[in-house]
Amino acid sequence: EFDSVKVIGIDSITEYYDVGLKYERLQELSAYGDRFVFIKDSIAKKEIVESIFTNYHPQVVVNLAAQAGVRYSIDNPYAYIESNIVGFLNLLECVRHHSVKHFVYASSSSVYGGNAKTPFSEQDRVDNPVSLYAATKKSNELMANVYTRLYGIPSTGLRFFTVYGPWGRPDMAPMLFSKAILSGAPIKVFNHGNLLRDFTYIDDIIEGVLRVIDKRAYDKEQPEARIYNIGAGHPVRLMDFISTLEEAFGKKAVLTMMPMQPGDVYMTYADTSLLEHDFGYKPIVSLQTGILKFVDWYKAVMLNLNSL
Numbered sequence: 001e002f003d004s005v006k007v008i009g010i011d012s013i014t015e016y017y018d019v020g021l022k023y024e025r026l027q028e029l030s031a032y033g034d035r036f037v038f039i040k041d042s043i044a045k046k047e048i049v050e051s052i053f054t055n056y057h058p059q060v061v062v063n064l065a066a067q068a069g070v071r072y073s074i075d076n077p078y079a080y081i082e083s084n085i086v087g088f089l090n091l092l093e094c095v096r097h098h099s100v101k102h103f104v105y106a107s108s109s110s111v112y113g114g115n116a117k118t119p120f121s122e123q124d125r126v127d128n129p130v131s132l133y134a135a136t137k138k139s140n141e142l143m144a145n146v147y148t149r150l151y152g153i154p155s156t157g158l159r160f161f162t163v164y165g166p167w168g169r170p171d172m173a174p175m176l177f178s179k180a181i182l183s184g185a186p187i188k189v190f191n192h193g194n195l196l197r198d199f200t201y202i203d204d205i206i207e208g209v210l211r212v213i214d215k216r217a218y219d220k221e222q223p224e225a226r227i228y229n230i231g232a233g234h235p236v237r238l239m240d241f242i243s244t245l246e247e248a249f250g251k252k253a254v255l256t257m258m259p260m261q262p263g264d265v266y267m268t269y270a271d272t273s274l275l276e277h278d279f280g281y282k283p284i285v286s287l288q289t290g291i292l293k294f295v296d297w298y299k300a301v302m303l304n305l306n307s308l
Contacts, residue, residue, distance in 0.1 A: 161231025
């Protein structure tokens with residue numbers, strides 16, 4: 001049912017990482033013709049966001065825009081407030097005043113902070129973030145909750161768990177490790193490899209987001225502010241993840257063991273039973289399959305972008 005949908009995309013194309021990759025992504029989207037309209041600007045600019053809503057009258061808003069990265073937030077705190085708080089508020093205000101039927105947004109597994117209980121459940125307390133990035137994502141959930149209660153806007157927050165796959169961010173482990181393995185450079189392995197991550201392949205994330213976007217699930221008299229985990233539900237040891245990459249590339253990595261980084265957590269592990277119950281969501285891509293798809297893409301695209 002999404003075949004005839006028109007999508008308006010906005011991105012400020014910051015230099016947080018190589019803008020060349022961002023423009024290559026946009027080139028891929030050009031295949032959709034006039035069904036995808038791109039606007040190069042920032043959601044932190046109130047008047048820009050307002051003009052988009054006035055001109056295009058969106059029925060559903062999906063906010064995947066944010067200044068990402070836990071470690072980057074240690075040195076660049078203002079970037080997170082501008083994008084993740086001010087930008088988020090601008091979207092909420094426009095959703096409020098333009099009769100949008102459903103507001104969907106990306107939260108993060110980082111809201112669970114250093115919680116010891118696993119798997120992480122939506123019913124767990126999330127009032128102990130260990131990075132500013134995590135604090136902004138928790139703030140987003142609270143802000144959306146308020147707007148749902150005050151203005152009757154159905155909202156859904158999705159707590160993403162370590163997403164990877166083609167066209168991913170180059171500051172994330174799969175891209176960093178791949179570049180290092182192929183070039184023979186050392187990989188920084190934090191907490192001496194004693195970390196677990198619930199690596200979730202991008203196709204599984206997209207499937208979950210599309211199911212949630214479907215507004216029919218929200219045609220209720222009493223709008224709700226919902227929050228769901230979206231992840232693979234299977235934490236992987238960092239060293240096992242590196243081994244899987246090594247096998248896919250057919251080359252060994254050079255490892256440099258490092259201490260735990262400020263703002264990092266030991267484990268992420270999603271309980272996705274609520275999303276499965278409400279939307280029939282179930283991740284299906286194994287780590288081995290996902291890594292092979294990622295490596296094939298990396299060889300075909302990233303090597304041609306002269307990334308190495």
